[in-house]
Amino acid sequence: MVQIDVRSTRREQMIDVTEDVARLAKGVKSGVIWLHCPHTTAALTIQENSDPDVQHDLLTQLAKLIPQPGFRHSEGNADSHIKASLIGTTQPILVEDEKLVLGRWQAVYFVELDGPRNRHILARVS
16 A cells, blocks of 8 residues: 655645556556545545636535534534545546546546645555
8 A cells, every 4th residue: 555645735625646646557557546535524536637617616616515614513624524425535546558547637636625734645556
């Protein structure tokens, strides 16, 4: 298992980790890279990398759907837990000929929902 370190600078932020993940594909003819986020207030997704408005829109709409105040959880981050559950914490990424099998406009994102924090992603190549 390999660890990819991620540092967020805002409470909610999408961080492109595609290059970090692509480095793990070196030497892999055909396989899968399994990514796992071991944090309850962060997630992983594959999304468009061409237009940063997509990231903004995604985070903005999640905030509208699940606003921060008004939950029984007393730490002030209940919305982050719910958002992380909806997005998900695990992503399998196919590898072929040492390259990630992603669509033309796709990238791998770490989604911070309760930052800023030092975080990490766990990865396994199979």
